[in-house]
Amino acid sequence: MGKYDKFFNSKKTLQESISPEEAVAAIAVVTAAADSSLEELDPDLLADILWGLEIFEEYSDDELLETLDKVVAIAEESQIGALFNSAKGSLTGELVLDAYAAGVSVLVDEEEVRIPKGKTTLLKKLQEALGINDKDAKEVIDEVIAAFEEIEDEDLLEDEDETGFDEDLNPNVYESPSGNFIVLIPVNSEQGGRVETQESSVSFSDDSGRLLRIDYFPISSKQTEEMDSVGHQEYLRSFLLSKYVPQTIVANLPDSQVKHTEYLEDILEGAYFVLVDMPQGSTVTKTGNNGTATKLNAYRGVLAFSYGDLLYIVSSQHSFFDKEKPSSLEQEAEDIKQNVLGFVDTIEFL
Template identity: 55%
Template sequence: MGKYDNIFNSQEKSEQVLTPEEAVAAIAVVTAAADSSVEDVDAEDIAMILWEFEVFEEYSEEEISEVVYRLIGIAEDEGIGTLFNTANDFLSDELILDAFAAGVLMVIDEEQLIIPQAKTPLLKKLQQALDLEEEEAQEIIQEVIAAYEEAENEEYSDENETLLDSDLEAYESPLGNFIVPIPVESQRGGRVQHQEGVVGFSDDYGTLFRIDYYALTPEEEEEIESMGLEKYLQSVLIDKYVPQAISDNLPDAKVEQNEYLEETMDGAYFMLVNMPKGSTISKQENNGTATRMDAYRGLLSFFNGEFLYIVSYQRSYLEDETRGSLEEEAYHIKQNILGFVETIEFT
């Protein structure tokens, strides 16, 4: 018997009646309890997550809590498999995708914004039990991750964002290691987002310049000496930066071009990343939903003083916009980065 057969292959059904919305909440409870036990499920945590879910916009916090406690009671008395079958019976066709999304919400790693590998088999079983195609399931997973990312960015923006005005002309690093003229304009919705070790400049038209900077440790200096400058700068981007800053949130992102620039900053490494649906701006669909636009991001890693820098420039593409060849796009993006780096005053 497979690990989740007692849940998704059970034939038992409850006599309890559920609304379609309660059936969605029941899928959340089932998913939350699948790898532990019903007793370990935190009803208030589930209720808090579901309360922000669009399906439950007509529910109060108290009403959602009552629903979740009731569903947990069914699972305790009659079994998780029974609760799943009952939920599946009362799910309307319009809410099947929402039910899967509720399951995804229960297993997503909110800090890393990924589905933990250990939870992948559970989601696969849920997908099959709800009779969802692989493409549908992956779209839902990406939408949930994007929603978390957007909420995180909004929270980050509230605390660390400065909308530009005509008096703000330059940004100075809190560590005093560089000063840079701000490359976006207030008239275009320019803004500065910053936190420890990173500053980004963006606007409402999809422009994004970003500077990540890291003070070198003695261990890293030894690693550079051992590997050599070119290989170290390449490995920083391929093995660390791209997986953590891009691929974790955009699994379809792909490195398209690598180039070592020996004459730039005494040695720098350029990389071009293709980011489907990875833009900072979205397009509005006919059904009212927003979909992120495609983008290319160029990255340049180099050293200056006691710091490693990764400077990036992102270009977004309108749906009807004609792109140049990969070589042409890479060239223009690289020139934008190099031009931006020339404006930075390292101190």
């Protein structure tokens, strides 16, 4: 029997039926419990998550908590597998996707705004149990992640409003010496946060392996002519693959290889993204039993786009700790791309 069979392949059923809304809440409860246990569930936290779903927009605090208490009580009395079966039977039409969104939402790492690698198997099992195809499942996951990112951005904007986004008042704001952008510093001193600057470049890193970097270059009239001649997409592709990656990454890490390329037509009026595999290329080191320090392996996502008369290169890195292995190349590319885009959203161009 598989790890999640008792949740999604149980033969048990409930004697009482539940409403479609209760069924959506039940899927969230089942998913959360499958990831931990019923005893560890936090109804208030689940309520905060479920309020983000349209189906619960009109619910009051008490109504949603009452719904969650009911489905949790059913799970405790009749087992989680029976609750799942009843919930699945009560879902119709688009509510199946709403229920899947509820399950996805409880698995999102709100700090990283991504689905942790350790949760992907559970999420796949839930998808299969609800009978959702891969295309629809990916769309739901993307929408949920986008919703979490929007909430994070709103929180950042609230912080900016409180401080007036004034770098003199807010030490957590970095302003480019060239005066072309300001950005909230994404690392903090408690985690060993560092801000390192070079000419036309700034990087933010910490002891957890986080690395976010912004490079910017003036676009000359000759480069503008080249861009007009070959097209925006080809110019960005060529700049990344022929200049930036070889000179900035491969020159220091010869074993690095570009593993994924993608043109994002609807992002920033056209942006080009590449994923680079960097063996022992992390900013974080580990010390072996013999005391020798070696750098961790890492993937780096690099996004190129133009804004005004400048070309920007924004990067994000995923370091692999201990025996952590990468997800599929497609998943790694998508996760890191979303991290880069989320970071870009915090930049205010001047």
